[in-house]
Amino acid sequence: MLNTVSLEGRDLLRIGDLSRDEAEAILDLAVELREQPKQPLLAGATLGLYFAKHSTRTRVSFSAGMAQLGGVAIPLAPEELQLSRGESLPDTARALSGYLDALAVRTHGHAELEAWAQWASIPVINALTADEHPCQALADAMTMRDRIGSLEGVRVAWVGDGSNVLVSLAALGRLLGYDVVAACPPGYDAEGVTTVVDAREAVEGADVVVTDTWISMGQEHERVQRLLDLEPYRVDRELLALASDDAFVMHCLPAHPGEEITAEVLYGDRSAIWDEAENRLHVQKALLVQLLRPA
Numbered sequence: 001m002l003n004t005v006s007l008e009g010r011d012l013l014r015i016g017d018l019s020r021d022e023a024e025a026i027l028d029l030a031v032e033l034r035e036q037p038k039q040p041l042l043a044g045a046t047l048g049l050y051f052a053k054h055s056t057r058t059r060v061s062f063s064a065g066m067a068q069l070g071g072v073a074i075p076l077a078p079e080e081l082q083l084s085r086g087e088s089l090p091d092t093a094r095a096l097s098g099y100l101d102a103l104a105v106r107t108h109g110h111a112e113l114e115a116w117a118q119w120a121s122i123p124v125i126n127a128l129t130a131d132e133h134p135c136q137a138l139a140d141a142m143t144m145r146d147r148i149g150s151l152e153g154v155r156v157a158w159v160g161d162g163s164n165v166l167v168s169l170a171a172l173g174r175l176l177g178y179d180v181v182a183a184c185p186p187g188y189d190a191e192g193v194t195t196v197v198d199a200r201e202a203v204e205g206a207d208v209v210v211t212d213t214w215i216s217m218g219q220e221h222e223r224v225q226r227l228l229d230l231e232p233y234r235v236d237r238e239l240l241a242l243a244s245d246d247a248f249v250m251h252c253l254p255a256h257p258g259e260e261i262t263a264e265v266l267y268g269d270r271s272a273i274w275d276e277a278e279n280r281l282h283v284q285k286a287l288l289v290q291l292l293r294p295a
């Protein structure tokens with residue numbers, strides 16, 4: 001078992017919390033765990049899942065992953081906790097730290113995630129905030145590495161909204177050596193990411209084309225304006241034809257066929273999207289092992 005790098009006791013709130021070696025160790029271990037999925041590396045361990053937003057993949061991959069490692073995941077629906085009746089976040093975090101070995105948090109503001117990390121004495125994992133989605137970026141890097149080999153110099157074109165997923169994907173690229181160019185309408189770009197306005201310019205010659213929903217959780221009230229502004233940024237067959245001959249497409253899901261991606265591309269033979277979804281399980285198991293086991 002490759003486990004020479006340990007993140008024992010740390011939090012993963014942003015991709016920037018990881019070094020290159022640490023990110024690579026997670027990807028290496030994820031590949032090993034994919035080959036031998038049921039090893040009791042975390043026997044008896046407990047992971048809390050505090051999810052204040054919807055989730056299918058993240059919730060289930062963390063739960064299944066803990067079961068495969070011999071541990072257990074405990075769903076913590078916000079409305080069922082005393083938190084929703086006024087108990088403070090610090091008191092909740094203190095109490096939960098007595099029962100759990102780690103806590104995965106999906107919520108709106110990044111500052112709330114930071115508060116969980118501040119008050120909990122156990123590792124806190126960002127399971128998505130409006131700012132970042134680091135577990136998704138790790139699965140995306142694993143998917144690219146599986147298909148291409150080395151990530152050094154790989155050209156990634158992002159098309160559409162400059163979302164939380166883009167921020168984490170680009171940050172991980174700065175660690176692992178792939179370049180992300182984003183095509184976003186004015187006002188929809190992400191800070192610190194190379195951005196162009198024309199989707200064709202970003203996709204021309206790219207090795208990977210990535211997109212995300214045009215309307216992230218919490219932005220539902222902007223739906224009409226977003227559909228108008230993002231209409232020229234749909235990943236379809238014509239746009240994909242500009243990418244390299246071997247290029248493939250990624251999408252974190254959930255997808256909205258006919259909006260940010262056509263059904264033809266989503267379900268087509270250049271889609272890596274379903275492998276990408278599965279890889280969430282493998283990278284999160286690797287992350288949990290790194291956070292909860294000494295090297």
Ligand code: CP
Pocket residue numbers: 054055056057058059128136252253254
């Ligand atoms: N990609 C992703 O995080 O999916 P869920 O919202 O279903 O967890």
Ligand code: NVA
Pocket residue numbers: 128129130163164165212213215216217252253254
């Ligand atoms: N950007 C999307 C990702 C969903 C997994 C959102 O935040 O809703």
